[in-house]
Amino acid sequence: MGIGMLLPILMLSACATNNATKAPDANLSKLKTFYVVRVPEDERGIEKLIAARLTAMGYQSTAGDAPKPAAMVDAIVTYQDRWMWDITMYMIKLDIQIRDGTSGAILAKGEVMRPSLQRKSPEGMVEETLGVIFK
Amino acid sequence: MRTAARSVALACVIAAATLAGGCATPASSVAMTATPAASVHQIGSDVSVAVSGGKETASMGASQISDEAFAQALRDSIEKSGLFAKVSSSGARYKLTGFIGKVDQPLMGFSLTVKMEVNYTLVDTQSGTTVWTKDIASEYTAKTGEAFAAVKRMRLANEGAARENIQQAVAAMAALTL
Numbered sequence: 001m002g003i004g005m006l007l008p009i010l011m012l013s014a015c016a017t018n019n020a021t022k023a024p025d026a027n028l029s030k031l032k033t034f035y036v037v038r039v040p041e042d043e044r045g046i047e048k049l050i051a052a053r054l055t056a057m058g059y060q061s062t063a064g065d066a067p068k069p070a071a072m073v074d075a076i077v078t079y080q081d082r083w084m085w086d087i088t089m090y091m092i093k094l095d096i097q098i099r100d101g102t103s104g105a106i107l108a109k110g111e112v113m114r115p116s117l118q119r120k121s122p123e124g125m126v127e128e129t130l131g132v133i134f135k
Numbered sequence: 136m137r138t139a140a141r142s143v144a145l146a147c148v149i150a151a152a153t154l155a156g157g158c159a160t161p162a163s164s165v166a167m168t169a170t171p172a173a174s175v176h177q178i179g180s181d182v183s184v185a186v187s188g189g190k191e192t193a194s195m196g197a198s199q200i201s202d203e204a205f206a207q208a209l210r211d212s213i214e215k216s217g218l219f220a221k222v223s224s225s226g227a228r229y230k231l232t233g234f235i236g237k238v239d240q241p242l243m244g245f246s247l248t249v250k251m252e253v254n255y256t257l258v259d260t261q262s263g264t265t266v267w268t269k270d271i272a273s274e275y276t277a278k279t280g281e282a283f284a285a286v287k288r289m290r291l292a293n294e295g296a297a298r299e300n301i302q303q304a305v306a307a308m309a310a311l312t313l
Contacts, residue, residue, distance in 0.1 A: 012197070021188045023151040023254060080239050097237055097252075105254045105270040106236025109188065 016118040020110035020132040028098065028108055034061040035069035035101075039052040045096060046081050049126045050096065057130065073101045081125075086116040094125045098133060108133050157288045161192035162200040166294040167208035169302035171216040176311035180228035181221040182257075184210050188235035197240055198290035200251075200297055209233060212301045218309055229266070229313075230258045233304075236270070238296075240289060247285070248276040249292035253300050257308065269307055273299035 022028065034054050038047040047063040054061035054077070062069065068076070076099050080113045082093040092115065110133035114120055120128065186209065189202035209231070210222045219229070237252035251274065257267040275295025277288040 010304075012248065019190075021234075023236070024187060024232055024256075082242050084242065092242065095237070095239065103268075103270065106234065106252060109236055 006105070013105070014115045016112070016114040018110070018112040018128055018132045020108060020129075020135065022108040023106065026107040031074040032059060033073040033101075034059055034075050034077055034098075035073045036061065036063040036079075037067055038063060038065050039079065039081070040065075042081060043056050044122065046079060046094075046122060046126070049123055050077055050079060050130070053123075053126050053130050057134065075099060075101050075107065076104060081122075084116065090116065090119040091125050092116075092119075094129050096126075096129045096133060137249040140257050158194045158195055159198045160290055161198060162204055162290055162293040162297060164204040164207035164211065166291075167200070167205065167301065168215065169208075169212040169298050169305060171212075171218075171302075171305055171309075175216050175218050176312075177217055178219050178229070178308075180219060181223045182213065182219040182229040182231050183225055183227040184213070184231050184233070186233045186235065187235075188219065188253075190238070196288060198293055199210050200235065200238060200271070200293050202235075205233065205235060205297060208297065209301055209304070212305055216305050216309070218305055228260060231308075232256050232258070238293070240292070243285065244277045246259065246276050246278045247288045247292045248274055249289070249296040250274040251293075251296040251300050253304070255304050255307075258310075259306050259313075266313060267308065267311055269304070271300050271303045271307070273297075273303060275299055 030096050036047045037049045051061040051063035078097045080095045081091055084092040093113045095111045097106045099106050110129045112125055112129045150311050186192050186202045186206040189205050190199040191201050192199040214222050234254045236254055239245055239250040242258050252272045254270045259266050277292040281291055282288045
């Protein structure tokens with residue numbers, strides 16, 4: 001019965017992963033003001049969660065639908081959230097990109113993937129992703 | 136009881152074989168190499184290429200684009216196009232760096248669209264100045280007609296998005312007068 005027990009366990013306990021990468025020469029410590037762009041398909045307000053988390057981390061942050069902010073910022077934040085259903089809907093993956101406020105070039109990116117058994121709330125996913133980016 | 140245990144074990148072996156047969160393979164540098172649409176203006180110096188931001192493919196995960204495979208495709212595309220006099224491993228007059236900032240992949244679907252964004256920077260190593268920088272976005276949709284297995288469609292979508300990205304980068308650099 002060994003293999004009979006092992007396979008379902010392996011399939012159910014797929015590992016949660018997180019990682020982040022910075023562009024060569026990118027200096028995130030210089031960034032103080034952020035603007036989070038809402039993904040048009042996002043009706044869950046993830047952009048507000050990201051902006052709120054950045055504010056909690058000590059940055060100035062706003063969010064909105066426009067691809068560029070009304071006032072100049074140091075960085076523009078974009079994201080992609082992926083959802084799955086398992087009893088309830090949950091966020092399985094969150095990708096966040098930190099972009100230069102002027103050129104829009106990606107300075108850093110982070111991603112967190114959490115399968116059903118290791119699911120977190122959207123707030124938890126945002127906190128973990130920004131945590132690995134600004135580590 | 137023994138028959139039931141044997142059936143479970145057999146079912147698991149079949150499941151394992153099915154899963155193994157569907158293992159993801161990484162994007163290949165050959166498939167990501169771009170063919171220039173037109174002859175390009177040659178920059179009469181050599182260039183070295185470095186890439187970061189890529190990801191290795193885990194056998195049970197989705198197909199990914201590694202730094203090395205993307206860098207090799209970029210080198211091969213530059214050589215094919217004749218854009219620079221030579222592609223050197225190091226110590227070249229120009230250094231081209233590519234940062235893979237985004238590879239947006241769907242979790243599932245019939246037609247799989249991968250959206251990619253790479254930030255390129257070309258530096259003159261003699262003066263230390265950045266002579267060109269550009270953020271290039273590309274995408275590619277792999278349809279079921281191209282491959283039945285989703286893991287293969289994802290690889291094809293990755294490769295297509297990367298190829299299109301490199302094609303745009305080579306075309307943009309060809310417009311430079313260095």
